[in-house]
Amino acid sequence: GIAIVIVGAAAVMGMAAAAFAGTNGFGNFDDAAGVAAGIEAHAGKVAGVLFAVALLDASIIGAFAVSLSTAYAIGDVFGMKHSLHRGVKGAKGFYAIYAGLVAVAATIVLIPGSxxxxxxxxxxxxxxxxxxxxxxxxxxxxxxxxxxxxxxxxxxxxxxxxxxxxxxxxxxxxxxxxxxxxxxxxxxxxxxxxxxxxxxxxxxxxxxxxxxxxxKEDPIDRTGRDGWRMPPLETLTxxxxxxxxxxxxxxxxxxxxxxxxxxxxxxxxxxxxx
CATH class of the missing domain: 1.20.120 (Four Helix Bundle (Hemerythrin (Met), subunit A))
Incomplete structure:
Protein backbone atom coordinates (compact mmCIF):
# COMPACT_ATOMS: atom_id res chain seq x y z
CA GLY A 1 0.00 0.00 0.00
CA ILE A 2 2.78 2.43 0.91
CA ALA A 3 4.64 1.61 -2.31
CA ILE A 4 1.53 2.32 -4.36
CA VAL A 5 1.08 5.65 -2.57
CA ILE A 6 4.69 6.58 -3.32
CA VAL A 7 4.33 5.60 -6.98
CA GLY A 8 1.09 7.57 -7.23
CA ALA A 9 2.68 10.62 -5.64
CA ALA A 10 5.63 10.36 -8.00
CA ALA A 11 3.26 10.17 -10.97
CA VAL A 12 1.38 13.23 -9.76
CA MET A 13 4.60 15.23 -9.31
CA GLY A 14 5.81 14.07 -12.72
CA MET A 15 2.61 15.27 -14.36
CA ALA A 16 2.88 18.65 -12.67
CA ALA A 17 6.55 19.03 -13.61
CA ALA A 18 5.89 18.09 -17.24
CA ALA A 19 2.92 20.43 -17.47
CA PHE A 20 4.70 23.45 -16.01
CA ALA A 21 8.09 22.85 -17.67
CA GLY A 22 9.33 25.98 -19.40
CA THR A 23 6.57 28.17 -17.96
CA ASN A 24 7.07 31.19 -15.78
CA GLY A 25 4.64 32.90 -13.45
CA PHE A 26 1.91 30.27 -13.68
CA GLY A 27 0.71 31.14 -10.18
CA ASN A 28 0.79 29.86 -6.61
CA PHE A 29 -1.60 27.09 -5.60
CA ASP A 30 -2.72 26.19 -2.09
CA ASP A 31 -4.67 23.03 -2.93
CA ALA A 32 -4.86 20.22 -5.45
CA ALA A 33 -7.84 21.75 -7.24
CA GLY A 34 -5.77 24.81 -8.12
CA VAL A 35 -2.92 22.65 -9.39
CA ALA A 36 -5.32 20.60 -11.54
CA ALA A 37 -6.80 23.80 -12.98
CA GLY A 38 -3.31 25.14 -13.71
CA ILE A 39 -2.30 21.91 -15.46
CA GLU A 40 -5.48 22.02 -17.54
CA ALA A 41 -4.77 25.63 -18.51
CA HIS A 42 -1.17 24.95 -19.56
CA ALA A 43 -1.28 21.36 -20.85
CA GLY A 44 -4.88 20.74 -21.85
CA LYS A 45 -7.96 19.14 -20.37
CA VAL A 46 -6.67 15.57 -20.73
CA ALA A 47 -3.59 16.33 -18.60
CA GLY A 48 -5.77 17.97 -15.95
CA VAL A 49 -8.10 14.96 -15.85
CA LEU A 50 -5.18 12.51 -15.64
CA PHE A 51 -3.70 14.52 -12.77
CA ALA A 52 -7.03 14.48 -10.92
CA VAL A 53 -7.46 10.70 -11.43
CA ALA A 54 -3.91 9.95 -10.25
CA LEU A 55 -4.33 12.23 -7.24
CA LEU A 56 -7.69 10.65 -6.36
CA ASP A 57 -6.18 7.17 -6.57
CA ALA A 58 -3.21 8.08 -4.37
CA SER A 59 -5.48 9.91 -1.91
CA ILE A 60 -7.88 6.98 -1.47
CA ILE A 61 -5.10 4.44 -0.99
CA GLY A 62 -3.19 6.78 1.30
CA ALA A 63 -6.25 7.57 3.42
CA PHE A 64 -7.05 3.92 3.99
CA ALA A 65 -3.40 2.96 4.56
CA VAL A 66 -2.86 5.69 7.17
CA SER A 67 -6.17 4.95 8.93
CA LEU A 68 -5.43 1.23 8.95
CA SER A 69 -1.89 1.65 10.32
CA THR A 70 -3.23 3.98 13.01
CA ALA A 71 -5.88 1.44 13.99
CA TYR A 72 -3.18 -1.24 14.21
CA ALA A 73 -1.00 1.03 16.39
CA ILE A 74 -3.88 1.83 18.76
CA GLY A 75 -4.70 -1.86 18.99
CA ASP A 76 -1.09 -2.66 19.89
CA VAL A 77 -0.92 0.04 22.57
CA PHE A 78 -4.17 -0.96 24.28
CA GLY A 79 -3.83 -4.71 23.79
CA MET A 80 -6.93 -5.00 21.60
CA LYS A 81 -7.57 -7.76 19.09
CA HIS A 82 -6.57 -6.14 15.85
CA SER A 83 -6.06 -7.66 12.45
CA LEU A 84 -7.81 -7.76 9.12
CA HIS A 85 -7.86 -11.56 9.22
CA ARG A 86 -10.34 -11.32 12.11
CA GLY A 87 -13.99 -10.68 11.40
CA VAL A 88 -15.86 -7.65 12.69
CA LYS A 89 -17.26 -9.69 15.59
CA GLY A 90 -13.77 -10.84 16.57
CA ALA A 91 -12.23 -7.36 16.60
CA LYS A 92 -15.04 -4.86 17.11
CA GLY A 93 -12.81 -2.21 18.67
CA PHE A 94 -10.28 -2.40 15.83
CA TYR A 95 -12.88 -1.97 13.11
CA ALA A 96 -14.66 0.76 15.10
CA ILE A 97 -11.41 2.77 15.33
CA TYR A 98 -10.71 2.16 11.64
CA ALA A 99 -14.16 3.34 10.56
CA GLY A 100 -14.06 6.26 13.00
CA LEU A 101 -10.77 7.56 11.62
CA VAL A 102 -12.06 7.39 8.05
CA ALA A 103 -15.29 9.15 9.08
CA VAL A 104 -13.44 11.94 10.93
CA ALA A 105 -11.12 12.53 7.97
CA ALA A 106 -14.05 12.63 5.55
CA THR A 107 -15.92 15.05 7.81
CA ILE A 108 -12.96 17.44 7.97
CA VAL A 109 -12.58 17.38 4.19
CA LEU A 110 -16.28 18.06 3.62
CA ILE A 111 -16.48 21.01 6.02
CA PRO A 112 -16.99 24.16 3.89
CA GLY A 113 -14.00 26.47 4.07
CA SER A 114 -11.81 23.91 5.83
CA LYS A 216 33.11 -7.57 25.10
CA GLU A 217 29.86 -8.94 23.80
CA ASP A 218 29.51 -12.43 22.41
CA PRO A 219 29.32 -12.65 18.61
CA ILE A 220 25.82 -12.88 17.18
CA ASP A 221 24.73 -16.42 16.39
CA ARG A 222 23.18 -16.27 12.91
CA THR A 223 22.24 -19.94 12.75
CA GLY A 224 18.59 -20.86 12.49
CA ARG A 225 17.49 -17.57 10.92
CA ASP A 226 15.14 -19.18 8.41
CA GLY A 227 13.21 -20.97 11.15
CA TRP A 228 13.20 -18.14 13.71
CA ARG A 229 9.86 -17.02 15.05
CA MET A 230 9.27 -14.19 17.49
CA PRO A 231 8.14 -15.47 20.90
CA PRO A 232 4.60 -14.57 22.07
CA LEU A 233 4.38 -11.08 23.56
CA GLU A 234 3.24 -12.36 26.94
CA THR A 235 6.47 -14.35 27.32
CA LEU A 236 8.78 -11.40 26.69
CA THR A 237 10.28 -9.57 29.66
Missing amino acids: PLGLLTQGVQTLAGVLLPSASVFLLLLCNDKAVLGPWVNGPKTNAFTAAVVGVLVTLSVILTASVLFPDITANAILNIMAACGVAGVLAAGYSFTRRRTGT RPAMSTTRKIGMGALRTYLLIAMILVVIKIVQVALGQ
Missing part, protein backbone atom coordinates in the same frame (compact mmCIF):
# COMPACT_ATOMS: atom_id res chain seq x y z
CA PRO A 115 -8.12 24.99 5.53
CA LEU A 116 -7.00 21.75 3.86
CA GLY A 117 -3.72 23.24 2.65
CA LEU A 118 -2.78 24.36 6.15
CA LEU A 119 -3.83 21.00 7.64
CA THR A 120 -1.72 19.16 5.07
CA GLN A 121 1.33 21.29 5.83
CA GLY A 122 0.79 20.86 9.56
CA VAL A 123 0.51 17.08 9.30
CA GLN A 124 3.61 16.90 7.13
CA THR A 125 5.53 19.02 9.62
CA LEU A 126 4.47 16.85 12.55
CA ALA A 127 5.39 13.75 10.57
CA GLY A 128 8.84 15.20 9.96
CA VAL A 129 9.22 15.96 13.66
CA LEU A 130 8.11 12.47 14.72
CA LEU A 131 10.14 10.55 12.12
CA PRO A 132 13.42 10.55 14.12
CA SER A 133 11.72 9.09 17.20
CA ALA A 134 10.18 6.32 15.12
CA SER A 135 13.61 5.58 13.66
CA VAL A 136 15.17 5.44 17.13
CA PHE A 137 12.53 3.01 18.40
CA LEU A 138 13.00 0.90 15.27
CA LEU A 139 16.75 0.82 15.89
CA LEU A 140 16.18 -0.31 19.48
CA LEU A 141 13.82 -3.01 18.25
CA CYS A 142 16.36 -4.20 15.69
CA ASN A 143 18.84 -4.75 18.57
CA ASP A 144 16.44 -6.70 20.80
CA LYS A 145 17.74 -10.28 20.76
CA ALA A 146 14.67 -11.57 22.59
CA VAL A 147 12.46 -10.37 19.72
CA LEU A 148 14.63 -10.86 16.63
CA GLY A 149 17.08 -13.53 17.79
CA PRO A 150 19.59 -14.21 14.96
CA TRP A 151 18.16 -11.33 12.90
CA VAL A 152 19.42 -8.55 15.21
CA ASN A 153 21.63 -5.81 13.81
CA GLY A 154 25.37 -6.17 13.75
CA PRO A 155 27.84 -3.39 14.69
CA LYS A 156 28.25 -2.13 11.10
CA THR A 157 24.50 -1.98 10.52
CA ASN A 158 24.02 -0.15 13.81
CA ALA A 159 26.72 2.38 12.88
CA PHE A 160 25.10 3.08 9.51
CA THR A 161 21.61 3.27 11.02
CA ALA A 162 22.80 5.59 13.78
CA ALA A 163 24.25 7.93 11.15
CA VAL A 164 20.92 7.90 9.27
CA VAL A 165 19.03 8.64 12.49
CA GLY A 166 21.43 11.51 13.21
CA VAL A 167 20.70 13.01 9.79
CA LEU A 168 16.96 12.62 10.36
CA VAL A 169 17.21 14.32 13.75
CA THR A 170 19.13 17.20 12.17
CA LEU A 171 16.53 17.59 9.41
CA SER A 172 13.76 17.42 11.99
CA VAL A 173 15.33 20.24 14.01
CA ILE A 174 15.75 22.34 10.85
CA LEU A 175 12.15 21.63 9.85
CA THR A 176 10.83 22.66 13.25
CA ALA A 177 12.95 25.83 13.22
CA SER A 178 11.82 26.78 9.70
CA VAL A 179 8.16 26.35 10.66
CA LEU A 180 8.51 28.43 13.80
CA PHE A 181 10.72 31.03 12.14
CA PRO A 182 9.76 31.37 8.44
CA ASP A 183 12.46 34.03 7.92
CA ILE A 184 15.27 31.81 9.18
CA THR A 185 18.54 32.49 7.38
CA ALA A 186 20.90 30.07 5.67
CA ASN A 187 23.56 30.85 8.29
CA ALA A 188 21.19 29.84 11.08
CA ILE A 189 20.47 26.55 9.31
CA LEU A 190 24.20 25.92 8.88
CA ASN A 191 24.71 26.63 12.60
CA ILE A 192 22.01 24.10 13.47
CA MET A 193 23.66 21.52 11.22
CA ALA A 194 27.06 22.23 12.79
CA ALA A 195 25.69 21.91 16.33
CA CYS A 196 23.95 18.62 15.49
CA GLY A 197 27.13 17.39 13.80
CA VAL A 198 29.23 18.15 16.88
CA ALA A 199 26.68 16.41 19.10
CA GLY A 200 26.73 13.40 16.78
CA VAL A 201 30.54 13.19 16.82
CA LEU A 202 30.58 13.40 20.63
CA ALA A 203 27.92 10.68 20.89
CA ALA A 204 29.83 8.45 18.45
CA GLY A 205 33.07 8.99 20.37
CA TYR A 206 31.40 8.17 23.67
CA SER A 207 29.87 5.01 22.20
CA PHE A 208 33.20 3.90 20.73
CA THR A 209 35.04 4.52 24.01
CA ARG A 210 32.42 2.65 25.98
CA ARG A 211 32.60 -0.33 23.64
CA ARG A 212 36.39 -0.52 24.00
CA THR A 213 36.42 -0.22 27.79
CA GLY A 214 33.26 -2.23 28.43
CA THR A 215 32.65 -5.95 28.51
CA ARG A 238 10.64 -5.82 29.88
CA PRO A 239 14.07 -4.84 28.46
CA ALA A 240 16.52 -3.31 30.91
CA MET A 241 17.68 0.22 30.03
CA SER A 242 21.03 1.63 30.99
CA THR A 243 21.40 5.09 32.53
CA THR A 244 22.81 6.47 29.26
CA ARG A 245 19.88 5.12 27.27
CA LYS A 246 17.41 6.54 29.78
CA ILE A 247 19.01 9.98 29.49
CA GLY A 248 18.98 9.79 25.68
CA MET A 249 15.35 8.66 25.53
CA GLY A 250 14.37 11.35 28.01
CA ALA A 251 16.07 14.03 25.90
CA LEU A 252 14.38 12.73 22.74
CA ARG A 253 10.95 12.70 24.37
CA THR A 254 11.46 16.21 25.72
CA TYR A 255 12.44 17.50 22.28
CA LEU A 256 9.45 15.79 20.66
CA LEU A 257 7.05 17.20 23.23
CA ILE A 258 8.38 20.75 22.91
CA ALA A 259 8.55 20.56 19.10
CA MET A 260 5.01 19.20 18.79
CA ILE A 261 3.59 21.87 21.10
CA LEU A 262 5.38 24.66 19.23
CA VAL A 263 4.29 23.34 15.82
CA VAL A 264 0.66 23.03 16.93
CA ILE A 265 0.76 26.57 18.34
CA LYS A 266 2.21 27.84 15.06
CA ILE A 267 -0.49 26.08 13.05
CA VAL A 268 -3.21 27.58 15.24
CA GLN A 269 -1.70 31.04 14.88
CA VAL A 270 -1.57 30.73 11.09
CA ALA A 271 -5.15 29.42 11.00
CA LEU A 272 -6.45 32.29 13.11
CA GLY A 273 -4.54 34.81 11.01
CA GLN A 274 -6.06 33.64 7.74
Whole structure:
Protein backbone atom coordinates (compact mmCIF):
# COMPACT_ATOMS: atom_id res chain seq x y z
CA GLY A 1 0.00 0.00 0.00
CA ILE A 2 2.78 2.43 0.91
CA ALA A 3 4.64 1.61 -2.31
CA ILE A 4 1.53 2.32 -4.36
CA VAL A 5 1.08 5.65 -2.57
CA ILE A 6 4.69 6.58 -3.32
CA VAL A 7 4.33 5.60 -6.98
CA GLY A 8 1.09 7.57 -7.23
CA ALA A 9 2.68 10.62 -5.64
CA ALA A 10 5.63 10.36 -8.00
CA ALA A 11 3.26 10.17 -10.97
CA VAL A 12 1.38 13.23 -9.76
CA MET A 13 4.60 15.23 -9.31
CA GLY A 14 5.81 14.07 -12.72
CA MET A 15 2.61 15.27 -14.36
CA ALA A 16 2.88 18.65 -12.67
CA ALA A 17 6.55 19.03 -13.61
CA ALA A 18 5.89 18.09 -17.24
CA ALA A 19 2.92 20.43 -17.47
CA PHE A 20 4.70 23.45 -16.01
CA ALA A 21 8.09 22.85 -17.67
CA GLY A 22 9.33 25.98 -19.40
CA THR A 23 6.57 28.17 -17.96
CA ASN A 24 7.07 31.19 -15.78
CA GLY A 25 4.64 32.90 -13.45
CA PHE A 26 1.91 30.27 -13.68
CA GLY A 27 0.71 31.14 -10.18
CA ASN A 28 0.79 29.86 -6.61
CA PHE A 29 -1.60 27.09 -5.60
CA ASP A 30 -2.72 26.19 -2.09
CA ASP A 31 -4.67 23.03 -2.93
CA ALA A 32 -4.86 20.22 -5.45
CA ALA A 33 -7.84 21.75 -7.24
CA GLY A 34 -5.77 24.81 -8.12
CA VAL A 35 -2.92 22.65 -9.39
CA ALA A 36 -5.32 20.60 -11.54
CA ALA A 37 -6.80 23.80 -12.98
CA GLY A 38 -3.31 25.14 -13.71
CA ILE A 39 -2.30 21.91 -15.46
CA GLU A 40 -5.48 22.02 -17.54
CA ALA A 41 -4.77 25.63 -18.51
CA HIS A 42 -1.17 24.95 -19.56
CA ALA A 43 -1.28 21.36 -20.85
CA GLY A 44 -4.88 20.74 -21.85
CA LYS A 45 -7.96 19.14 -20.37
CA VAL A 46 -6.67 15.57 -20.73
CA ALA A 47 -3.59 16.33 -18.60
CA GLY A 48 -5.77 17.97 -15.95
CA VAL A 49 -8.10 14.96 -15.85
CA LEU A 50 -5.18 12.51 -15.64
CA PHE A 51 -3.70 14.52 -12.77
CA ALA A 52 -7.03 14.48 -10.92
CA VAL A 53 -7.46 10.70 -11.43
CA ALA A 54 -3.91 9.95 -10.25
CA LEU A 55 -4.33 12.23 -7.24
CA LEU A 56 -7.69 10.65 -6.36
CA ASP A 57 -6.18 7.17 -6.57
CA ALA A 58 -3.21 8.08 -4.37
CA SER A 59 -5.48 9.91 -1.91
CA ILE A 60 -7.88 6.98 -1.47
CA ILE A 61 -5.10 4.44 -0.99
CA GLY A 62 -3.19 6.78 1.30
CA ALA A 63 -6.25 7.57 3.42
CA PHE A 64 -7.05 3.92 3.99
CA ALA A 65 -3.40 2.96 4.56
CA VAL A 66 -2.86 5.69 7.17
CA SER A 67 -6.17 4.95 8.93
CA LEU A 68 -5.43 1.23 8.95
CA SER A 69 -1.89 1.65 10.32
CA THR A 70 -3.23 3.98 13.01
CA ALA A 71 -5.88 1.44 13.99
CA TYR A 72 -3.18 -1.24 14.21
CA ALA A 73 -1.00 1.03 16.39
CA ILE A 74 -3.88 1.83 18.76
CA GLY A 75 -4.70 -1.86 18.99
CA ASP A 76 -1.09 -2.66 19.89
CA VAL A 77 -0.92 0.04 22.57
CA PHE A 78 -4.17 -0.96 24.28
CA GLY A 79 -3.83 -4.71 23.79
CA MET A 80 -6.93 -5.00 21.60
CA LYS A 81 -7.57 -7.76 19.09
CA HIS A 82 -6.57 -6.14 15.85
CA SER A 83 -6.06 -7.66 12.45
CA LEU A 84 -7.81 -7.76 9.12
CA HIS A 85 -7.86 -11.56 9.22
CA ARG A 86 -10.34 -11.32 12.11
CA GLY A 87 -13.99 -10.68 11.40
CA VAL A 88 -15.86 -7.65 12.69
CA LYS A 89 -17.26 -9.69 15.59
CA GLY A 90 -13.77 -10.84 16.57
CA ALA A 91 -12.23 -7.36 16.60
CA LYS A 92 -15.04 -4.86 17.11
CA GLY A 93 -12.81 -2.21 18.67
CA PHE A 94 -10.28 -2.40 15.83
CA TYR A 95 -12.88 -1.97 13.11
CA ALA A 96 -14.66 0.76 15.10
CA ILE A 97 -11.41 2.77 15.33
CA TYR A 98 -10.71 2.16 11.64
CA ALA A 99 -14.16 3.34 10.56
CA GLY A 100 -14.06 6.26 13.00
CA LEU A 101 -10.77 7.56 11.62
CA VAL A 102 -12.06 7.39 8.05
CA ALA A 103 -15.29 9.15 9.08
CA VAL A 104 -13.44 11.94 10.93
CA ALA A 105 -11.12 12.53 7.97
CA ALA A 106 -14.05 12.63 5.55
CA THR A 107 -15.92 15.05 7.81
CA ILE A 108 -12.96 17.44 7.97
CA VAL A 109 -12.58 17.38 4.19
CA LEU A 110 -16.28 18.06 3.62
CA ILE A 111 -16.48 21.01 6.02
CA PRO A 112 -16.99 24.16 3.89
CA GLY A 113 -14.00 26.47 4.07
CA SER A 114 -11.81 23.91 5.83
CA PRO A 115 -8.12 24.99 5.53
CA LEU A 116 -7.00 21.75 3.86
CA GLY A 117 -3.72 23.24 2.65
CA LEU A 118 -2.78 24.36 6.15
CA LEU A 119 -3.83 21.00 7.64
CA THR A 120 -1.72 19.16 5.07
CA GLN A 121 1.33 21.29 5.83
CA GLY A 122 0.79 20.86 9.56
CA VAL A 123 0.51 17.08 9.30
CA GLN A 124 3.61 16.90 7.13
CA THR A 125 5.53 19.02 9.62
CA LEU A 126 4.47 16.85 12.55
CA ALA A 127 5.39 13.75 10.57
CA GLY A 128 8.84 15.20 9.96
CA VAL A 129 9.22 15.96 13.66
CA LEU A 130 8.11 12.47 14.72
CA LEU A 131 10.14 10.55 12.12
CA PRO A 132 13.42 10.55 14.12
CA SER A 133 11.72 9.09 17.20
CA ALA A 134 10.18 6.32 15.12
CA SER A 135 13.61 5.58 13.66
CA VAL A 136 15.17 5.44 17.13
CA PHE A 137 12.53 3.01 18.40
CA LEU A 138 13.00 0.90 15.27
CA LEU A 139 16.75 0.82 15.89
CA LEU A 140 16.18 -0.31 19.48
CA LEU A 141 13.82 -3.01 18.25
CA CYS A 142 16.36 -4.20 15.69
CA ASN A 143 18.84 -4.75 18.57
CA ASP A 144 16.44 -6.70 20.80
CA LYS A 145 17.74 -10.28 20.76
CA ALA A 146 14.67 -11.57 22.59
CA VAL A 147 12.46 -10.37 19.72
CA LEU A 148 14.63 -10.86 16.63
CA GLY A 149 17.08 -13.53 17.79
CA PRO A 150 19.59 -14.21 14.96
CA TRP A 151 18.16 -11.33 12.90
CA VAL A 152 19.42 -8.55 15.21
CA ASN A 153 21.63 -5.81 13.81
CA GLY A 154 25.37 -6.17 13.75
CA PRO A 155 27.84 -3.39 14.69
CA LYS A 156 28.25 -2.13 11.10
CA THR A 157 24.50 -1.98 10.52
CA ASN A 158 24.02 -0.15 13.81
CA ALA A 159 26.72 2.38 12.88
CA PHE A 160 25.10 3.08 9.51
CA THR A 161 21.61 3.27 11.02
CA ALA A 162 22.80 5.59 13.78
CA ALA A 163 24.25 7.93 11.15
CA VAL A 164 20.92 7.90 9.27
CA VAL A 165 19.03 8.64 12.49
CA GLY A 166 21.43 11.51 13.21
CA VAL A 167 20.70 13.01 9.79
CA LEU A 168 16.96 12.62 10.36
CA VAL A 169 17.21 14.32 13.75
CA THR A 170 19.13 17.20 12.17
CA LEU A 171 16.53 17.59 9.41
CA SER A 172 13.76 17.42 11.99
CA VAL A 173 15.33 20.24 14.01
CA ILE A 174 15.75 22.34 10.85
CA LEU A 175 12.15 21.63 9.85
CA THR A 176 10.83 22.66 13.25
CA ALA A 177 12.95 25.83 13.22
CA SER A 178 11.82 26.78 9.70
CA VAL A 179 8.16 26.35 10.66
CA LEU A 180 8.51 28.43 13.80
CA PHE A 181 10.72 31.03 12.14
CA PRO A 182 9.76 31.37 8.44
CA ASP A 183 12.46 34.03 7.92
CA ILE A 184 15.27 31.81 9.18
CA THR A 185 18.54 32.49 7.38
CA ALA A 186 20.90 30.07 5.67
CA ASN A 187 23.56 30.85 8.29
CA ALA A 188 21.19 29.84 11.08
CA ILE A 189 20.47 26.55 9.31
CA LEU A 190 24.20 25.92 8.88
CA ASN A 191 24.71 26.63 12.60
CA ILE A 192 22.01 24.10 13.47
CA MET A 193 23.66 21.52 11.22
CA ALA A 194 27.06 22.23 12.79
CA ALA A 195 25.69 21.91 16.33
CA CYS A 196 23.95 18.62 15.49
CA GLY A 197 27.13 17.39 13.80
CA VAL A 198 29.23 18.15 16.88
CA ALA A 199 26.68 16.41 19.10
CA GLY A 200 26.73 13.40 16.78
CA VAL A 201 30.54 13.19 16.82
CA LEU A 202 30.58 13.40 20.63
CA ALA A 203 27.92 10.68 20.89
CA ALA A 204 29.83 8.45 18.45
CA GLY A 205 33.07 8.99 20.37
CA TYR A 206 31.40 8.17 23.67
CA SER A 207 29.87 5.01 22.20
CA PHE A 208 33.20 3.90 20.73
CA THR A 209 35.04 4.52 24.01
CA ARG A 210 32.42 2.65 25.98
CA ARG A 211 32.60 -0.33 23.64
CA ARG A 212 36.39 -0.52 24.00
CA THR A 213 36.42 -0.22 27.79
CA GLY A 214 33.26 -2.23 28.43
CA THR A 215 32.65 -5.95 28.51
CA LYS A 216 33.11 -7.57 25.10
CA GLU A 217 29.86 -8.94 23.80
CA ASP A 218 29.51 -12.43 22.41
CA PRO A 219 29.32 -12.65 18.61
CA ILE A 220 25.82 -12.88 17.18
CA ASP A 221 24.73 -16.42 16.39
CA ARG A 222 23.18 -16.27 12.91
CA THR A 223 22.24 -19.94 12.75
CA GLY A 224 18.59 -20.86 12.49
CA ARG A 225 17.49 -17.57 10.92
CA ASP A 226 15.14 -19.18 8.41
CA GLY A 227 13.21 -20.97 11.15
CA TRP A 228 13.20 -18.14 13.71
CA ARG A 229 9.86 -17.02 15.05
CA MET A 230 9.27 -14.19 17.49
CA PRO A 231 8.14 -15.47 20.90
CA PRO A 232 4.60 -14.57 22.07
CA LEU A 233 4.38 -11.08 23.56
CA GLU A 234 3.24 -12.36 26.94
CA THR A 235 6.47 -14.35 27.32
CA LEU A 236 8.78 -11.40 26.69
CA THR A 237 10.28 -9.57 29.66
CA ARG A 238 10.64 -5.82 29.88
CA PRO A 239 14.07 -4.84 28.46
CA ALA A 240 16.52 -3.31 30.91
CA MET A 241 17.68 0.22 30.03
CA SER A 242 21.03 1.63 30.99
CA THR A 243 21.40 5.09 32.53
CA THR A 244 22.81 6.47 29.26
CA ARG A 245 19.88 5.12 27.27
CA LYS A 246 17.41 6.54 29.78
CA ILE A 247 19.01 9.98 29.49
CA GLY A 248 18.98 9.79 25.68
CA MET A 249 15.35 8.66 25.53
CA GLY A 250 14.37 11.35 28.01
CA ALA A 251 16.07 14.03 25.90
CA LEU A 252 14.38 12.73 22.74
CA ARG A 253 10.95 12.70 24.37
CA THR A 254 11.46 16.21 25.72
CA TYR A 255 12.44 17.50 22.28
CA LEU A 256 9.45 15.79 20.66
CA LEU A 257 7.05 17.20 23.23
CA ILE A 258 8.38 20.75 22.91
CA ALA A 259 8.55 20.56 19.10
CA MET A 260 5.01 19.20 18.79
CA ILE A 261 3.59 21.87 21.10
CA LEU A 262 5.38 24.66 19.23
CA VAL A 263 4.29 23.34 15.82
CA VAL A 264 0.66 23.03 16.93
CA ILE A 265 0.76 26.57 18.34
CA LYS A 266 2.21 27.84 15.06
CA ILE A 267 -0.49 26.08 13.05
CA VAL A 268 -3.21 27.58 15.24
CA GLN A 269 -1.70 31.04 14.88
CA VAL A 270 -1.57 30.73 11.09
CA ALA A 271 -5.15 29.42 11.00
CA LEU A 272 -6.45 32.29 13.11
CA GLY A 273 -4.54 34.81 11.01
CA GLN A 274 -6.06 33.64 7.74
